[in-house]
Amino acid sequence: MSDGLIRDLTDEEARASLRAKWGMAEEGVIPAWIAEMDYAPADCVTDALVDAVRQGVLGYPPFETGGQLGEAYAGFAARHFGQHVDPGHVRPVVDVTAGVRLLLDVLSGPGPMVMPVPAYSPQLEIAQITGRERVDLFVDPEAERAELDLDQLDRLLADGAQTLLLTQPHNPWGRVFTRAELEGVRDVVVRHGARVISDEIHAPLVLPGARHVSYLDLEGTADHAVALVAASKAFNTAGLKCAQLVIPDDATRKAIEDVPMARNDSWSSLGIVASIAAYTQGDAWLAALLERLDQQRTLLATLLAEHLPAARMRPLEATYLAWIDLRAYGHQRPAELAKERGRVWVYEGDAFHPGLSGHIRLNIATSPERLTEVVRRLASALA
Numbered sequence: 348m349s350d351g352l353i354r355d356l357t358d359e360e361a362r363a364s365l366r367a368k369w370g371m372a373e374e375g376v377i378p379a380w381i382a383e384m385d386y387a388p389a390d391c392v393t394d395a396l397v398d399a400v401r402q403g404v405l406g407y408p409p410f411e412t413g414g415q416l417g418e419a420y421a422g423f424a425a426r427h428f429g430q431h432v433d434p435g436h437v438r439p440v441v442d443v444t445a446g447v448r449l450l451l452d453v454l455s456g457p458g459p460m461v462m463p464v465p466a467y468s469p470q471l472e473i474a475q476i477t478g479r480e481r482v483d484l485f486v487d488p489e490a491e492r493a494e495l496d497l498d499q500l501d502r503l504l505a506d507g508a509q510t511l512l513l514t515q516p517h518n519p520w521g522r523v524f525t526r527a528e529l530e531g532v533r534d535v536v537v538r539h540g541a542r543v544i545s546d547e548i549h550a551p552l553v554l555p556g557a558r559h560v561s562y563l564d565l566e567g568t569a570d571h572a573v574a575l576v577a578a579s580k581a582f583n584t585a586g587l588k589c590a591q592l593v594i595p596d597d598a599t600r601k602a603i604e605d606v607p608m609a610r611n612d613s614w615s616s617l618g619i620v621a622s623i624a625a626y627t628q629g630d631a632w633l634a635a636l637l638e639r640l641d642q643q644r645t646l647l648a649t650l651l652a653e654h655l656p657a658a659r660m661r662p663l664e665a666t667y668l669a670w671i672d673l674r675a676y677g678h679q680r681p682a683e684l685a686k687e688r689g690r691v692w693v694y695e696g697d698a699f700h701p702g703l704s705g706h707i708r709l710n711i712a713t714s715p716e717r718l719t720e721v722v723r724r725l726a727s728a729l730a
């Protein structure tokens with residue numbers, strides 16, 4: 348199916364192009380797990396990549412802050428978030444995960460890192476990899492609205508934590524924190540002299556009804572925060588390995604620029620090409636994508652009401668990743684059952700919130716027909 352600029356991949360095409368999401372799924376299993384979309388890439392991205400390959404853009408990328416990529420991101424941030432970003436503050440990094448590691452290693456004190464939980468699962472291991480303790484800032488699974496508990500944050504920082512890894516928009520809650528919420532976070536962080544790493548990879552995926560505010564857009568954050576941004580989630584280019592750091596503070600930027608070559612896993616030339624194309628020419632495609640995802644979230648609500656009426660889900664304000672509480676159906680590990688009995692691959696919730704049973708994360712960035720089949724299969728496996 349195709350609605351305007353968004354073209355659904357057939358199963359065969361998806362298996363050929365999405366090597367992890369589809370390629371790792373057994374024949375007959377519908378994959379709705381990893382954060383990739385079952386849509387053909389934007390033509391502007393494909394065309395830029397094909398041109399670049401034909402020109403032989405296969406060597407090392409420019410090792411520079413700012414440049415064309417900085418200009419491209421600054422334009423995108425101005426148009427989409429109403430945010431002023433100085434192009435000279437934008438520096439590439441291989442991906443968001445490596446970027447978080449780099450920032451922790453180079454900028455953070457040795458104290459623990461605060462991790463809001465549930466969290467994007469690989470980030471649960473990141474503090475330990477950099478030799479730090481992780482301390483969790485839990486959101487109660489019963490909460491009506493997933494919010495950061497500022498009193499708990501205050502206690503964790505008072506007890507010695509030195510860094511907050513903020514993910515906003517949030518995966519897997521699908522929340523877009525408001526300016527007021529972020530200001531509350533900032534006030535606590537500033538009181539303790541802590542640092543913030545703001546993972547904003549999902550910012551282009553804010554759905555109608557919400558608005559992304561970068562943590563860096565708040566007053567008084569430039570000296571203690573770095574944002575991580577990327578075109579990769581919204582434009583399905585994660586394999587091209589190029590995210591960006593936005594570092595407004597001069598000394599902080601210099602500290603990152605000065606890391607030894609061996610410390611920084613370098614980004615890719617084609618990743619830079621794709622990011623520039625997405626940021627400068629991708630607006631129409633992105634608008635069509637958001638329209639489709641908006642329709643998919645409405646469809647999901649309808650499907651859950653019909654097939655899994657006891658499922659609980661908070662409003663999906665951003666991303667195409669739905670966090671669903673299925674505890675009412677009485678299964679500890681619903682994703683495992685869904686795969687065995689329903690032949691559908693979703694993430695087990697405890698990958699994001701260790702110890703939490705009965706939840707799944709479901710990727711809705713597919714065709715309406717596949718999403719319908721996924722929910723039907725989930726229901727037949729669980730209900």
Ligand SMILES: Cc1ncc(COP(=O)(O)O)c(C=O)c1O
Nearest residue numbers: 382442443444467514518548585
């Ligand atoms: C919140 C969040 N951060 C980071 C990543 C991974 O980004 P990257 O592939 O650039 O490391 C993801 C992937 O889905 C994510 O959801």
